[in-house]
Amino acid sequence: MSLFPNQTIAFDSVLAALAAAAEPTRLRLLALLAEAELTVTELVTILGQSQPRISRHLKLLAEAGLVERHREGAWVFFLAASNGAVGSLLSTILGTLAPDDATRAADRGRLAEVRQARTEQAARYFAAHAADWDKIRALHIREERVEAAIGDLIGRGPVQALLDLGTGTGRMLELLAPRAARAVGIDQSPQMLALARDRLEKAGLRNVQLRQGDIYALPVEHDRYDLVIIHQVLHYLDDPARAVREAARALRPSGRLLIIDFAPHEEESLRSEHAHRRLGFSGEEIAGLLEEAGLDMIGRRDLVPSKRDGGKLTVSLWFGRDRRVIADPIPQTNREFA
Structure with a gap:
């Protein structure tokens, strides 16, 4: 056979x-x-x-x-x-x-150490730069263009449950939570969450929860969110595919995932100075990640810098939809946001 x-x-x-x-x-x-x-x-x-x-x-x-x-x-x-x-x-x-083979187990142990070193490096960076996070994001094209494109792709309709992964200072929640019945922001950095909490309290948003958590093992239930955002996060990760799969698991049938990140570039300083692991993503690569996670690509934008933006980086947006179809309306309850 x-x-x-x-x-x-x-x-x-x-x-x-x-x-x-x-x-x-x-x-x-x-x-x-x-x-x-x-x-x-x-x-x-x-x-x-x-x-x-x-x-x-x-x-x-x-x-x-x-x-x-x-x-x-x-x-x-x-x-x-x-x-x-x-x-x-x-x-x-x-x-x-054999999974318990001594040589393989030793290699896996050293692999875990390499991954832990990456995590600690990123954590140190985020802790040191939390207060300047929005300034750092200004390295790419104007944020107003990015946010306008986000609004165009998502559309004007209401959102029942919004999940923002790697929420940082909470800007995506500040922008999108007003149209959501409920919103959750996840970040691994306590310093980032403190800044996000302050921002959201000043904005008067009472429908938002902030949680510390791992993007590879989200502290939320599966099949609960109709919109998930991953904004300028994937380029820090050693396993973007795993993060996209985990995000997809949080989606309801027909739910949507919006990824915002850099297009491919050659700014090596972002690795040495800003802890970036990846220098952007091609459309083909993100399409492959969405396909692997069971999502269909339903929209894409490439925001190329204008002359007045100087030498800033192109930002791309990829919009995917869960292939499953909702057979019956899902009632909105407190449990679905637990």
Whole structure:
């Protein structure tokens, strides 16, 4: 019986993939890259091997189609192949590995340390810059243009339940909560939440709750929100796909997800000075994330800086909708916002 119904792989491709995977370091690399998108530097840290050695192994894996790579400025990211017949073959190979294997467990432990270091770096940055957050956001095109585009995409209709992920100083809640019956803002930084709370109290908004929480494990019920916003957050994350999937789980059937972030750019200083992990996202990449999360793309805007904006960055907006259809109206109750 075929492992891959409806898919076939050429003999030479199977042989190349198996040969590439059949080496201890390369198999460890594949197991790690199936769990996280990583740079060469991070893989060197995890495996304790030299950069040239790791790079040679990655080159062989990429040539065999087992690893995907993309460059962003000075950084190159690697991820295990997940699509097509070769991706299925790799999934089967990795699925046979014992989860409690000592080597794999040690690698996972060091991967967790790398992820924790990223989280701590971002937390330090947010704590240090919380009071200047709105000024930092002015690095891109004028906020009025972004907010006008947000309003156009969302439309004028009321929102029953609004969820703002990575709420920061609460500007999206200040802008959109007045049209919502109920709004929730999530952020991991207590300093950010303190600023958001002050802003929302000054705005007189009483229909908003603020919660400290992890964007990868949201402290909200699934299937409860008809509008979720991720505004200028994904570029800080080591796993944007996971965050989009978690956001999609919070949506009701036919609910909508709006992502606002930078288009691809080459401003390396945003990594060194502002803790950005990604230098923007292409339309194809976000479309793929929405597709993977079970959402259809229903709208997109690219806000290119005008001459008076100087050398600021292009901001893109992507609007997705949950494919499920509401069979019956869902009554609005206190429980649905718990």
